[in-house]
Amino acid sequence: xxxxxxxxxxxxxxxxxxxxxxxxxxxEAFLAxxxxxxxxxxxxxxxxxxxxxxxxxxxxxxxxxxxxxxxxQEWSPLFWGILRRRxxxxxxxxxxxxxxxxxLGTAGEDGEDGPVWxxxxxxxxxxxxxxxxxxxxxxSRAVRALPRRQREAFMLRVLEGLDVAATAQAMGCSDGSVxxxxxxxxxxxxxxLEDWR
Amino acid sequence: MKxxxxxxxxxxxxxxxxxxxxxxxxxxxxxxxxxxxxxxLRRLRAARVTALGTPRRRNLLPVxxxxxxxxxxxxxxxxxxxxxxxxxxAPAVAGTGALLASANSSEVDMAQNLDFYGWLASQPQPAQAxxxxxxx
Numbered sequence: 001x002x003x004x005x006x007x008x009x010x011x012x013x014x015x016x017x018x019x020x021x022x023x024x025x026x027x028e029a030f031l032a033x034x035x036x037x038x039x040x041x042x043x044x045x046x047x048x049x050x051x052x053x054x055x056x057x058x059x060x061x062x063x064x065x066x067x068x069x070x071x072x073q074e075w076s077p078l079f080w081g082i083l084r085r086r087x088x089x090x091x092x093x094x095x096x097x098x099x100x101x102x103x104l105g106t107a108g109e110d111g112e113d114g115p116v117w118x119x120x121x122x123x124x125x126x127x128x129x130x131x132x133x134x135x136x137x138x139x140s141r142a143v144r145a146l147p148r149r150q151r152e153a154f155m156l157r158v159l160e161g162l163d164v165a166a167t168a169q170a171m172g173c174s175d176g177s178v179x180x181x182x183x184x185x186x187x188x189x190x191x192x193l194e195d196w197r
Numbered sequence: 198m199k200x201x202x203x204x205x206x207x208x209x210x211x212x213x214x215x216x217x218x219x220x221x222x223x224x225x226x227x228x229x230x231x232x233x234x235x236x237x238l239r240r241l242r243a244a245r246v247t248a249l250g251t252p253r254r255r256n257l258l259p260v261x262x263x264x265x266x267x268x269x270x271x272x273x274x275x276x277x278x279x280x281x282x283x284x285x286x287a288p289a290v291a292g293t294g295a296l297l298a299s300a301n302s303s304e305v306d307m308a309q310n311l312d313f314y315g316w317l318a319s320q321p322q323p324a325q326a327x328x329x330x331x332x333x
Contacts, residue, residue: 028249035241036230049237057244064248136225158219159226186215193218 023072030075031060038083041155044140045087046094055090059083077169080162084152084170091148142192146185149173153181154189 024030042052059082067078156167168178
């Protein structure tokens with residue numbers, strides 16, 4: 001992506017730039033504001049609505065327990081950082097369980113479906129009933145196929161619209177790393193979503 | 198306002214493509230976030246209420262650190278102060294203990310009733326008492 005500043009490039013459309021969102025007065029208002037997008041991000045990362053709900057609830061709980069006293073402008077990167085770690089934990093746990101089940105050789109032997117924690121191919125919700133539901137499913141699949149750090153950078157920076165500094169804080173890395181991960185993610189997605197042209 | 202750096206680019210230019218892709222992905226994500234089914238929304242609301250209803254975990258560090266420092270200081274003071282006091286008082290205790298240990302049972306009894314025997318010693322002897330009666 002050369003030295004392109006994606007945010008600047010997208011500015012006229014008002015996308016991928018930090019949203020001029022009013023700071024929430026209370027933590028309840030903040031959580032109410034962010035819960036839907038948090039669910040979608042978790043769902044995209046985990047491919048499962050129940051796991052996504054667990055991850056979001058846990059992130060809300062931890063934010064409230066540990067960071068309630070922090071200034072409101074810090075809540076957003078803190079929350080997304082907690083959610084990111086929770087998603088990673090669940091993905092790792094799922095991977096271990098998948099390996100164990102693979103060793104035991106119980107899956108698929110008697111014609112049953114695979115393990116229940118396998119990412120669902122389809123995201124069953126009314127969002128898919130709208131015109132772009134197939135495109136959203138394609139996007140979800142493509143994003144899930146990205147390496148973890150690239151996926152996180154894309155979701156936080158492009159989908160959620162955090163600025164570089166907030167994304168770096170949520171990912172626990174430098175601004176430069178965010179730009180690198182995002183650049184690679186965009187490159188990969190451009191190839192995967194050729195049909196979008 | 199920053200200029201549109203992609204407006205003049207060819208439609209297939211990588212920068213333009215990526216900008217379009219990001220814009221579309223962002224729009225799709227926003228739309229999907231708006232259209233969440235009622236059951237999931239209810240569960241999200243319940244999760245939020247549960248999270249907010251959970252008592253905040255208290256940070257005990259500001260309490261534990263001074264308490265620990267105080268305890269350590271008290272212990273240090275006791276260690277320093279104790280040897281200074283001990284030489285004066287210890288022999289007296291040890292001496293009494295040694296005397297009692299070497300005495301027989303009647304002497305131990307005496308030692309334990311010193312007040313009584315003190316009073317007894319101050320009383321006049323029987324002979325003196327009889328003499329005093331005859332003089333009268």
